[in-house]
Amino acid sequence: MTDFERRLLNEFQRDLPLTPRPFAAIAEKLDCEESTVIETLERLTADGTVSRVGAVFKPGGVGESTLAAMAVPPERLEEIAELINGFDEVNHNYEREHRLNLWFVLCAPDRARIDKAIAEIEARTGLTVLDLPMIEDYHLDLGFPIQWD
Amino acid sequence: MSIDALDRAIIKATQEGLPLVARPYDAVAEQVGTSAAEVMARMRSMLEDGIIRRIGCVPNHYALGYKANGMTVWDVPDSRVDAIGGKMGALDFVSHCYHRPRHLPEWPYNLFAMVHARNHETVDARVEEMAASLGEDDHGHRVLYSTRILKKTGLRIGG
Incomplete structure (x- = not known):
């Protein structure tokens, strides 16, 4: 570089x-x-060094969003991740090191659609979805200083 | 903070990035059927309202070697969460910082801060610093590392 x-x-x-x-x-x-x-x-x-040049939108700035977490048995992770990724409302889905091992973000024009997606995920998996909507955003996004090696 | 159909069209046309041409706002204007001056005015107004946080180059931190992303979660007194969140959100290695509800008993944490570094050791060191600065307000914290990205798409609207 x-x-x-x-x-x-x-x-x-x-x-x-x-x-x-x-x-x-x-x-x-x-x-x-x-x-x-x-x-x-x-x-x-x-070459992928830059994701894009343009606007960074406030998460949840248009419509509603929430962070959801599930404790998924390891043997069902692939199957359930695929099911969740199939929802248009889901735009991030990470496996994390915790009993609650599946973490995903749901975004929709209104809260009713998020509730509907969560209810459907619970019904289809038989597992509980922890719903953790943002109460307050503290981050003032000024970019991220890159420290070069 | 409300947006109309033209704002939405501009967001849709630019969320994957501005066209890399000499006059990018003209290109967006043509796509959404308005003038470049209107596109710039709308974007300025969304910037002022906080719908757009910034306009610029968005580096891919993962590609640049920032491969460790730790979701740190904190149990802090509700009466102090705004003050603590404000401080954490201003740290330059924190990319997101949110107050979220607890779900007792399984989830006691009410403050989330995403910490980025080149490796886990550095993330852990940052978390130690954060914990030290909280002192008695730290009623418990954890770092949840991601082991796999299962889906990642940018913000999409409409539909």
């Missing part, structure tokens, strides 16, 4: 200008051509 790429990644995680040519504004700050900024971001996006 070049110094230029590192600066591009660390210094422009926020405040991409809302001006007609935002990459030209970055280029001016980094003292390079607009096309260099665009080509570098294209390359870093293509």
